[in-house]
Amino acid sequence: MTSSDDTSRTTCVVVGAGPAGLVLGLLLARAGVHVTVLEKHADFLRDFRGDTVHPTTLAMLDDLGLGERFAALPHSRVARVTVPTGSGEAVLADFDRLPLRHPYVAMVPQWDLLTLLAEAAAQEPTFDLRVRHEVTGVLREGDRVTGVELRTPDGPRRLRADLVVACDGRWSVVRRSVGLPARRHRVGFDVWWVRVPTRRDVGESLLPRLTRGRAAVAIPREGYLQLAYLGPKGTDAALRARGLDAFRAEVAALVPEVTDDVGAIASMDDVKHLDVRMDVLRRWHAPGVLCIGDAAHAMSPAGGVGINLAVQDAVAAARLLAGPLRRGTLRGPAGDRVLARVRRRRLLPTVVVQAVQRAVHARLLVPAVEGRASGPPPWLLALVRRVPVLTALPALAIGVGPRPERVPLWARRPPVDTAPPARPAGRGPRHAAPPGTDSTVARS
Known part of the structure; x- marks a missing residue:
């Protein structure tokens, strides 16, 4: 148990400093929302994270003013996805055929991307990233989630908030604590x-x-x-x-x-x-809590699209939540309706992407690992060789996906210097708030 002295407060708690959590934290902070991102590890240096940064995420970084800094990171670019065949290689997806700002997938160690996002967010006066803060459960008042319980280097703590957003992955502690039901798909x-x-x-x-x-x-x-x-x-x-x-x-x-x-x-x-899992929550929210990214829909690694989908969730959530969080109107039935809108906006892209992944599993990956096949069906290879323009379709599905999200105007910034910024000692600059919100920033 913790004493009252061990309880603090913020406006929004984001659990998990992965791509979705840091993008959401950065966007909400640029709206003037007090947001605290909690990460159980001490840093981002873990090998076994996804490395893919898709065209829509690259465009998002441009809009956030971070495109030049990202381009300065060591990375490789993939403009085509190919598979080996008996007569050489066959192109299955060609990003050069798409009219995009960035017609490729960038491959960069995810810790570099997370560091970039965290450093940008640290410039905002209402952003707080706390590492080595492990969420162990949620706080409740009646049927409403009002914060989280933490294990920290200084002992157990409580952090209360108007909203808790679970971005802590497929094994989400928040998701399990709330008990939201899920529909699971078999993965072979x-x-x-x-x-x-x-x-x-x-x-x-x-x-x-x-x-x-x-x-x-x-x-x-x-x-x-x-x-x-x-x-x-x-x-x-x-x-x-x-x-x-x-x-x-x-x-x-x-x-x-x-x-x-x-x-x-x-x-x-x-x-x-x-242990590869694929599922989607039947409901992404409960009073005071919202799940996005893998916490709402665990994805297969097929195509590396899970990161892109989670980032798109974060952009949509920030746009829908920033105003209500600033106005303090997420408490009560009206707030629950706002949370439900996030799921309504993002459910179709999730279902479509998972359907494509399940088809790839059934027709390509599972037959390969079970020894029943060794690659794409010959008719498919013959088709894309005969009609190369068809390679734009899988590139569109991988690189853009259904219903791509755009960064709100109030969160956009011009490009910044490519040198990594240092966290300011005092408060950072004040920026324009989203339309319909109070223009002042409440101080903690």
Whole structure:
């Protein structure tokens, strides 16, 4: 239990400093909302996060004034998605065919993107990021969520707020605490992440490697290869029982370019298992709480679209919530109707993307990992070779998706210097508030 001295207050608590959480925090802070983002880890330095930054997210960074700083980060660009065939490579998605500001997927370690967003948000006077603050449950008054319980370096704490937004992923503590019901979809494979140190050229990122019984996606980084190895669900124990040498041989068979480097995988402890889940909440909110991103709809890693979808959720949520949070009108039935609007806006894109992912699972990934097929059906390869313009359709689905969101005008900024900003010692500059809100910023 905590004493009253251990309880503090903010306007909005965002649980989880991933892409959705930091984008939401940044946008709300630019609206003048007091927002506190909680992250249980001490930093963002974890290998096994998604690296894909899609065209719509790149456009969002431009609108936020962060495009030039992002472009200065070490990254690679993927303009096409190809698969190996018996006669070479076949292009399945070609981003160059789309009329976009950024017709490519950028591949950048996610910790660099999160650091960029966190540093930009730190310039806003109403933003607060607290690391090593782990949410353990929610606070309630009757049937309404009024804040969160925390485990911090200084002991247990409570943080009260008008709204709690769960951005803490598919294993969301907030989601479990509230008990929101979900519809689950069966997924027939899991993913194992492993780092393979190498200086060799392994080609473009997002190049799927498919053989009978094996599948992988290779993500080149500076000095090493990040490999997502796919196998049948429920086989983690069997994979580990086969031993390190067998796993090294399977990696070499999938990515021959690093055959001489797989010996650097020191032990099976270096191979991290991801239990792939896919679901969507039937209701994304309860009084005082909202779920977005993977907390609302756990996505498959197929296509790397989960990050883009979560960021789009955050942009839509910020636009709908900023005014009510500033006015203090989220308490009560009117506030619940505002929260429900977030789900209504974002449900269709979620359902469409998950339907596409399930089709990719059924027709490509699961047959590959179960040894029933070794790539896309021949008729599909023949079709895209005969009519190359069709490769724009999967590029549109991956890079843009249904119902892309735009940054509100009140949150946009001109480009800033590419040098990383230092957090100001005092209050940052005041910016224009969203239409229909009080123009003053309440001080904490």
